[in-house]
Amino acid sequence: xxxxxxxxxxxxxxxxxxxxxxxxxxxxxxxxxxxxxxxxxxxxxxxxxxxxxxxxxxxxxxxxxxxxxxxxxxxxxxxxxxxxxxxxxxxxxxxxxxxxxxxxxxxxxxxxxxxxxxxxxxxx
Numbered sequence: 001x002x003x004x005x006x007x008x009x010x011x012x013x014x015x016x017x018x019x020x021x022x023x024x025x026x027x028x029x030x031x032x033x034x035x036x037x038x039x040x041x042x043x044x045x046x047x048x049x050x051x052x053x054x055x056x057x058x059x060x061x062x063x064x065x066x067x068x069x070x071x072x073x074x075x076x077x078x079x080x081x082x083x084x085x086x087x088x089x090x091x092x093x094x095x096x097x098x099x100x101x102x103x104x105x106x107x108x109x110x111x112x113x114x115x116x117x118x119x120x121x122x123x124x
Contacts, residue, residue, distance in 0.1 A: 006033040008053040009120070012044040012070065013037070013086075013109075014063050021113060022057065029117055041065035045073070052078055055120060059109070060087040060094060068097060075102035082123045084116065 009032045011022050019037050026032055036053070038044035041064050044056075056074060060067040067085065074081050085098045086109040095106045105119050 007031050007055060007120075008034040008036070008051065009055045009057065010044065010047055010053040011035060011037045011057045012039075012041075012062065012067065013057075013059040014039045014061075015059075018059075018109060022116070025113055026117060026120075029120065032120055039063070041067075041070050044070055048074065048078060048081075053081060055123065056081055056083045057116065058083055058085055058103075060085060060089060060098075068094075068101070071098060071101050071103055084119055086112075086116075 009026070011019060013019055023035060026035060032055070036047055036051070038047050041062050058067045058070060062070070071083055071085065074083055083103045084105045084107065085103040086107045087094065088108065088110050090108050098106050104123055107115055
């Protein structure tokens with residue numbers, strides 16, 4: 001039987017370098033045991049429907065549709081899923097919009113990677 005503390009994470013980003021860096025930083029995370037990745041909105045939506053994760057790490061800029069649109073869908077259709085937005089755009093308007101919609105955190109993906117494991121721990 002699986003440990004109830006073991007959580008699933010979906011990373012949505014189109015950069016293979018960012019994905020690799022995230023996977024490496026989370027490989028030994030104590031509660032996140034399953035990590036899936038999606039390069040775009042459409043793939044993320046499919047993964048959400050097939051095996052809903054506990055957490056989503058979501059970039060704002062996706063190649064096919066905005067991450068903000070995906071955040072809105074997640075909040076509406078999957079209200080138990082906790083979302084961390086991450087972007088190189090730390091514009092205050094994006095931060096306010098994402099938090100108003102329901103993102104738990106908003107971080108700078110170019111410099112705040114080390115904060116992600118702690119954020120995931122805080123949301124369990």
